[in-house]
Amino acid sequence: MTRGTGRGKTPAAPRSVDVAQVAGVSQKTVSRVLNGERYVSEDVRRRVLDAAEQLGYRLNSAARALASGRTRTIGVVALGTALYGPASLLIGVERAARDAGYALSVVNTLEGDPGGVGGAVQSLLERGVDGIVVSEPIDEGAVPLASEVPVLALGAPAGAGTPASAIAAGVDSVELARAATEHLLDLGHRTVHHLAGPQKWFAARDRQAGWRAALTAHDREQPAVVEGDWSAASGYEGGRRLAGRSDLTAVFAANDDMAVGLIRFLTEAGLRVPEDVSVVGFDDIPLAAYVLPPLTTVRQPFDDVAREGLRLLVHAIENPDAEPPAPQSQPVELVVRASTAPPASRSTPVRTRQASPNPDGEAHSPPAV
Amino acid sequence: MTRGTGRGKTPAAPRSVDVAQVAGVSQKTVSRVLNGERYVSEDVRRRVLDAAEQLGYRLNSAARALASGRTRTIGVVALGTALYGPASLLIGVERAARDAGYALSVVNTLEGDPGGVGGAVQSLLERGVDGIVVSEPIDEGAVPLASEVPVLALGAPAGAGTPASAIAAGVDSVELARAATEHLLDLGHRTVHHLAGPQKWFAARDRQAGWRAALTAHDREQPAVVEGDWSAASGYEGGRRLAGRSDLTAVFAANDDMAVGLIRFLTEAGLRVPEDVSVVGFDDIPLAAYVLPPLTTVRQPFDDVAREGLRLLVHAIENPDAEPPAPQSQPVELVVRASTAPPASRSTPVRTRQASPNPDGEAHSPPAV
DNA sequence: ATGAAAGCGCTAACAA
């Protein structure tokens, strides 16, 4: 195999030997400079860098990976959803990885795909990643997170379903959910209903647990939970199930999208938000402040979570033996807007309109503003 | 360097030679089987696969990449935003790449980072990617898309600013925007105002061009464009600038988020949507059907776009010389919901309320429902 | 249809 030195179209990319030759040093020295190792004179360093620049040299990371056994790549197993939470986490992970000098290889698992996570992890290992991030894992029986590289479970509670070898990081969703629920209780509501996320998500369970904890702490009744799938559509449907309850004055929805769907249903059913029913969401999506009414919600510091998780992962990669550094907890931030109010303001219903049968409102019916 | 055969913790991963030995064939034959090459007897194939399974063999893709010069990896340069459009495109790209047998390496560029795209492309080339996708490129002077591998500009119009070597794919945003605008004209509005996206985005320019084309075709007046930054917040601000116009009965917003912010402002300003002002968005985000009023918008087939773009890219990677296959165009889909209506219905203003000074509505003001 | 040998471009160990 001749390196296309002939007059082919591509003039063969320069290698580190070429740089070495131009700089008048050995190839190993070039390697030293490129890796920032110690014991290189400033003079030599300059010459090497100049030569590299002059030749337009670019490191071949496949060769480096083969020789070193490391790829400086972190694999991410994500869910392949454009939901605000997962998407934000992915962005945070990418940024943190890049800052730490790692590239990112992303594999999505279709939800419901059996063995999806396992297969994704396998393909990443084949790719030689140095570490793996499983973002927003869902609990589908045994998750095969055990592997020869460190694994970060982003959004899973430590211990729950994850093997001890895995690192866990995330916000304390339980605490956030509790804060959301208590906000409603503080406003004077007797109890708070819950529109939950799909229970195979750890995130959904945590939020439900936080809601339950708040009610328990205040010794309130715990209404039956209605479960959605995170979508606004399911929030709308959830509204249909909740609207009939006689003690419905406050709802904690497990995410903002469902809260929006819920509000739409309640509004169409003639219930005013927040006069008749208060609603709290979760996430603080960018639209939350601009829907009508502006949504009271709980902010998730996705960027901080991703950054913190990656710090732990990179530490585990680069110090295989050392104790993991102490995780830092993230601050709770409740954002109070206009979708919550004291229950007292239940006066006379203003409008009474039937909920439209088609949630899309494709028809030109007068809008509910 | 001894392959950790000593009694270290890790028992050294099996290599293809090991598989060959177990199967009783040469190492090259193992390679043949693994790559699905022809001329391997069914018997040998079986033996090799069994041996591989038995040993728990996993291909070392760094070695493969070094030897073959190909990584079977596609690099993606994305914008690092959780906006629905870019996020959806990324998901589509990942799926399509995986289906085609390619892994994905993702690099985000912070918007406003000078030379961001260039640097990202460099790092991907260093990583040895076989092709590059630049998602939702923005026009910041010369985009250095020229490179030794095929580049797909996803969301850029063919030709505009992209070198000839690049492949372009995307929806025909101009056509979609024209359709949105014509929907409003068809309803009887004399003209349509435009809340545009940031003009350095190709997507924003295309939508504006489509809007202008529709007005020109119908010989209508073209009101001054108000520019936002895609966010609901900027839509709200845009509303402040638009609300004073005397002929404001219809607005085409360049994306759904801005439309939502705009509607919020108009509502607070005492203008009803759609009775006083009709609003059309762009994207059809999942929430579009559930905000109040449900948003008339134009659907972008992100998944189709990504799939089609990747088809072209993979073709270019695997057939460097061949002509590119003909791109398929995507269907226009206008989703009519409740935020648009004929202008005639302008009757008597019902409420007249000042726009609140704080867009977040943190106060417990009665909601605008 | 299968095998032998060479080498991809780098880093790791050991010298000097």
Place this chain on the structure above:
DNA sequence: TTGTTAGCGCTTTCAT
């Protein structure tokens, strides 16, 4: 502080 020598685990010629 710098250089020498071996591989890393595959794919690629070229034989057979």
